Each structure stands twice: as C-alpha cells, then as structure tokens.
Amino acid sequence: MSEEQIQLVQWQEQEATLSGIRFKVFVEEQNVSEHEEWDGLDNIDGTVQFMISAEGEAVGCARLLQTGQIGRMAILKQHRNKKLGAALLRQMMEFALEQQFIDGDYSPLWLNAQIQALPFYQKMGFCPEGEEFLDAGIAHKKMVFVHSGEALQNLYKDKVIRLSNPGHFSQHLFQMAQISNRKLDILCENLDGAIWGKLKLADAISAFARKSRYSRVRILLSDIENLNSERKPLIELCKRLHSHMEIRVLKNDDINLNHSYCLADSRHLVFFNSEKDYQGFANYSAAAECHHFEEEFDRLWEHHGEHDENMKVLVI
Structure with a gap:
C-alpha cells in the first residue's frame, strides 16, 4: 500500500478537491443526483471534513456531522483495494471518540451503509440496525458503532x-x-x-x-x-x-x-x-x-x- 496522509480540512479551502472526488464516485459512478449529493451540510458548524492522500494526490474523503453520523465516504476507483478506506475510517473514529470524551457527548457514532459495504463496516465495530431502505435509489442500512472490547481492539489493533x-x-x-x-x-x-x-x-x-x-x-x-x-x-x-x-x-x-x-x-x-x-x-x-x-x-x-x-x- 502506498503511504497515505489523512488530514482534517476546511470545506471552504478544499471544496474543489473534495467535491471533485465525490462527484466522480457518487454522481458519475453511482448515478446519485447532484441535488441529493449537495445537501447543504458540508459547510455548517460542527461538520468535520477528512481528506486522504496517497503519494501526494488526494484520493478520498469523508465527513463527520455533529450528530455523530459518518458519511460521504469516497475513494477514487483506481485507488481502491489498498486499505485506504479502512485507514480513513479508523482515523475518523479515533478523532470522534476523542472529541466525544472532551465534549462529554456520548451520542453513538453511526452511518448509513450501502448494502454491499456492510461487511467492511462490521469489521470496524458497526452493527446493523433497523430495516433496509433506499437512499438516492441505492439500498442502505443504518449501522451504529457499539463500544466493546472487540470493536476497540479492531479499531486500534x-x-x-x-x-x-x-x-x-x-x-x-x-x-x-x-x-x-x-x-x-x-x-x-x-x-x-x-x-x-x-x-x-x-x-x-x-x-x-x-x-x-x-x-x-x-x-x-x-x-x-x-x-x-x-x-x-x-x-x-x-x-x-x-x-x-x-x-x-x-x-x-x-x-x-x-x-x-x-x-x-x-x-x-x-x-x-x-x-x-x-x-x-x-x-x-x-x-x-x-x-x-x-x-x-x-x-x-x-x-x-x-x-x-x-x-x-x-x-x-
């Protein structure tokens, strides 16, 4: 795997890069409408943007909302299967757990996972919750991070x-x-x-x-x-x-x-x-x-x- 760098970035400063990655992954590859993709939550107080780079090139991104929701996680097609997604998610979760302790807010971390990605998130300690539903025409399921010894061992290894x-x-x-x-x-x-x-x-x-x-x-x-x-x-x-x-x-x-x-x-x-x-x-x-x-x-x-x-x- 190529050496990666994960950064917390400001939407105002990296909008072109982040939106470019998400446009390729969600709009072009998965046929998500631009209206649904740009939901107005990227540039509000409490939203934290993450960007992952490999060999100096931005290749993926994700965001963490104030509600504890992890979302808009995208890795460019040519850089998949290199464990970059796992590295990005792990960094986000470590950040979120630290912030929760500082703020005294222990709302659970959660996300809406595409069905084919359920095993990926389950390995990171997320458990499915509720019924399957459609989001932007794609089957999803809500997943919630459950604090357990196994989950934290998988997170921190x-x-x-x-x-x-x-x-x-x-x-x-x-x-x-x-x-x-x-x-x-x-x-x-x-x-x-x-x-x-x-x-x-x-x-x-x-x-x-x-x-x-x-x-x-x-x-x-x-x-x-x-x-x-x-x-x-x-x-x-x-x-x-x-x-x-x-x-x-x-x-x-x-x-x-x-x-x-x-x-x-x-x-x-x-x-x-x-x-x-x-x-x-x-x-x-x-x-x-x-x-x-x-x-x-x-x-x-x-x-x-x-x-x-x-x-x-x-x-x-």
Missing part, C-alpha cells in the same frame, strides 16, 4: 497510542473501563486529579464495579503523603463499593517504582512512563505486557500493599 496530556490518559482509561468485565488493576502515585478526578471516568469505573459480582478494582498507591485536599472520586467509590473495590498503600520504602499503569481484563494497558509529565501510551492488544505487569502487581499487592486508616479521612 496493536497500535501503541502515544499519550501526552491528562485528557488523553482519562479518555483511554474511560474506554477501557467501559469495555472491561472482570478486573481493573491500577498502580499509581496518588490518583492525580487531572486524570483520575474526572467524574465521567469515576462513573465508568463505578459502572464496571457494579457490572457483576465478579468485577474487581484494585488500586495500589505509592505516594499517599502527597495526596492533597481535593476530593478523590475513586477513594469515595471504594468506600461505597468496598465489596468490589479496594485501595492499598505501598509501605516498603525500599521499593522504587519509576512507572505506573492500569491493567484491564489482562489485555488492555494504559502505561505511564511519567505521571508527573503526563507521558505514556495505551494499547488495547497488550496481553503479553499485561501478563508481565500482573505478576508485578500481584506481588506488590500481596507482600507490600497495606490498608491505611488515614485514607478514610480523605473522604469525609
């Missing part, structure tokens, strides 16, 4: 997602809590509020802990002395959900950890190279790495983690 600010960490911790079923093991310094203080993250961990009687959250802190006076949602959760959540504190001064992490269901990993500088990565297909850190976590939890009565003061 084994990609190492570099994280460089608190919001990035919170987003992926939130997503992993959403898709996990059995356990979350968290090793960190002091539940930094910029990451762990997000109420939406606390709500996702609370929902996980209540998911089944087997769900378990273990939190191991290494720096309780630097816990400040701000409220810690996860500590409050542990008090309310003590049968599913537990906090221990590392008491052995000889232990010098230079990393932190969250392990989700033994295969999803958020890793902190530096909590202080907010540097690290997320990986949704990290079973081998998780196995290594699980052994470390279990050892620390059983042999060096202790209950601390002073923790109760922090939730009063």
Whole structure:
C-alpha cells in the first residue's frame, strides 16, 4: 500500500478537491443526483471534513456531522483495494471518540451503509440496525458503532497510542473501563486529579464495579503523603463499593517504582512512563505486557500493599 496522509480540512479551502472526488464516485459512478449529493451540510458548524492522500494526490474523503453520523465516504476507483478506506475510517473514529470524551457527548457514532459495504463496516465495530431502505435509489442500512472490547481492539489493533496530556490518559482509561468485565488493576502515585478526578471516568469505573459480582478494582498507591485536599472520586467509590473495590498503600520504602499503569481484563494497558509529565501510551492488544505487569502487581499487592486508616479521612 502506498503511504497515505489523512488530514482534517476546511470545506471552504478544499471544496474543489473534495467535491471533485465525490462527484466522480457518487454522481458519475453511482448515478446519485447532484441535488441529493449537495445537501447543504458540508459547510455548517460542527461538520468535520477528512481528506486522504496517497503519494501526494488526494484520493478520498469523508465527513463527520455533529450528530455523530459518518458519511460521504469516497475513494477514487483506481485507488481502491489498498486499505485506504479502512485507514480513513479508523482515523475518523479515533478523532470522534476523542472529541466525544472532551465534549462529554456520548451520542453513538453511526452511518448509513450501502448494502454491499456492510461487511467492511462490521469489521470496524458497526452493527446493523433497523430495516433496509433506499437512499438516492441505492439500498442502505443504518449501522451504529457499539463500544466493546472487540470493536476497540479492531479499531486500534496493536497500535501503541502515544499519550501526552491528562485528557488523553482519562479518555483511554474511560474506554477501557467501559469495555472491561472482570478486573481493573491500577498502580499509581496518588490518583492525580487531572486524570483520575474526572467524574465521567469515576462513573465508568463505578459502572464496571457494579457490572457483576465478579468485577474487581484494585488500586495500589505509592505516594499517599502527597495526596492533597481535593476530593478523590475513586477513594469515595471504594468506600461505597468496598465489596468490589479496594485501595492499598505501598509501605516498603525500599521499593522504587519509576512507572505506573492500569491493567484491564489482562489485555488492555494504559502505561505511564511519567505521571508527573503526563507521558505514556495505551494499547488495547497488550496481553503479553499485561501478563508481565500482573505478576508485578500481584506481588506488590500481596507482600507490600497495606490498608491505611488515614485514607478514610480523605473522604469525609
């Protein structure tokens, strides 16, 4: 596959290029009327345009509406079967999930897929919904993205997602809590509020802990002395959900950890190279790495983690 570049572009600046691609694909190839193609939604607030280029040439495009609808996805005929469509859709979905977390809007991502394209979108985690219908004379079906471990693994694959600010960490911790079923093991310094203080993250961990009687959250802190006076949602959760959540504190001064992490269901990993500088990565297909850190976590939890009565003061 030729090297591709995917950009977020402004309709006003790239109208000729984007409309040219869509005219060739939809109007000329698929006989969609120009009246139906140009629906007035391209140049309004909230619409995000994406353009994919190969070897310096724009070869495809798509748009994301404020409603969460992905549409007008087109790849020029001579550039198909090169996985460019999958790369474009993956980039759009990653962007949309990040924006949803920032905005606090969790409306589902959805699209109207042509019937022959259903398998393509199903591989990316979209599920058919409702009855088949005609759009511009072509058979379609609505498809909705369903958050699941399999869907996010298919989206991110084994990609190492570099994280460089608190919001990035919170987003992926939130997503992993959403898709996990059995356990979350968290090793960190002091539940930094910029990451762990997000109420939406606390709500996702609370929902996980209540998911089944087997769900378990273990939190191991290494720096309780630097816990400040701000409220810690996860500590409050542990008090309310003590049968599913537990906090221990590392008491052995000889232990010098230079990393932190969250392990989700033994295969999803958020890793902190530096909590202080907010540097690290997320990986949704990290079973081998998780196995290594699980052994470390279990050892620390059983042999060096202790209950601390002073923790109760922090939730009063």
